[in-house]
Amino acid sequence: MNSPYFGEAHHRFRASLREFLEKEIFPHAREWEESGEIPELAYQKFASQGLILPALPNAYRDGRPRPFNVPDHEWDIFFGIIVGEELARCPYNGVVWGLNGGNLIGCPPILNFGTQEQRMEYLPRVFRGEIRFCLAVTEPGAGSDVANIATTAEVDPTDPSYYLVTGEKKWITNGIWSDFATTAVRTGPPGSGAAGISVLIIPLKNTPGVRRSRMRNSGVSASGSTYISFNNVRVPRANLIGEENKGFAVIMSNFNPERVSIATSAIQMARTCYDEAFKHAVFRRKTFGAYLSENQIIRSKLAGMLRRIESCKAWLYQLAFEVKSRGEKVAYQDPYIGAMSALLKVEAGKTLELCVREAQQIFGGQGVSKDGVGSIVEQMSRDFRVFIIGGGSEEILDDLGIRVLVDKARKERLNGKAKVKL
């Protein structure tokens, strides 16, 4: 279909990326998901294509090109969306997150709020595939309520150039094999809420006081979901990202692009469910002497899926265009863009949820079987839930989105610029 958002360069990029993924990644994805790990060689191949932090500015890429030699001046948010869409064609989302789930959320705080020294020390090595990052915010006692985290970083009384970090982090994607965790810690007094949070780069490998254990979730096995304990871990104060006690804004700034990225994947996964169900209903499965698609109630399911998918996609591209037009750094600071990113993520998650359900119904018993024609949909039925919980859950984001619009309307009324007429 013709598109105002994607040009020739985007189409070429998509074709090259698809060819690479279909040759090097997708054929092995099931095996990696089942073993819960991606071989180092595969990770290095992925890195060698520039696919780790594909949007990283030239200054931190060591002179290496962007993926598939896209010139810097041509790169825009739509190339990033293509990366998200093409990766999400993988039926095993654990593999997608295993390849890049940690770096993509653990590195932006360094890029956007770190010192030049921190950027130069870490980002080129991440890009080359030499080190890996994860983002450690969630704790056993604080998930949605980020301002309530309990992991503390206190200045070491024996050497004030260090912090001593103590606490626990839960469900940390890639944590088990990451070299560093971009970690939310409390540097303010107990009860200081959002005003007492800082973000620290904590080395994980061979660090005294760090313990890591794998977590078993219902899907995404190859994503390396990890429980991390810190017990009096000495961390240089030079590893602070941004200012002390100003970390809440750093964490929040990560969320808008992350939500757009989660929505991108969810929409593509919903499309896979639709495609699988369509093939099954139209060309494969006959009941009572006719293909499933001969029944109006089955066609109605397919129509319902496609309507939701195409609506979400149009919304995603329009939002991305708005972000591109205003510049990513500026746009993502705008509460309105934040609200739209949150609501889009909710809608994409609900669309995925619906499509998984309807596809499983169309597959019948095959939709819950780990082998055979319905196995992709079965896998997605275990992977999809985290899209509705992680990166801000449905309940929190719906409320966030609408609160921004309510506040905006109230302010406009107070300023005499009311758009809402009563």
Ligand SMILES: Cc1cc2nc3c(=O)[nH]c(=O)nc-3n(C[C@H](O)[C@H](O)[C@H](O)COP(=O)(O)OP(=O)(O)OC[C@H]3O[C@@H](n4cnc5c(N)ncnc54)[C@H](O)[C@@H]3O)c2cc1C
């Ligand atoms: C596979 C996986 C990977 C993850 N990866 C990472 C990672 O890499 N790094 C990281 O830091 N975290 C990660 N997380 C954690 C994730 O971000 C949290 O699970 C999420 O923020 C929700 O927190 P919670 O699970 O503690 O739920 P809770 O905050 O306990 O919420 C439970 C339920 O109550 C609802 N709820 C909570 N408060 C309210 C309210 N005020 N009003 C209405 N409803 C409410 C929520 O929407 C949710 O449905 C991951 C989680 C999973 C499952």
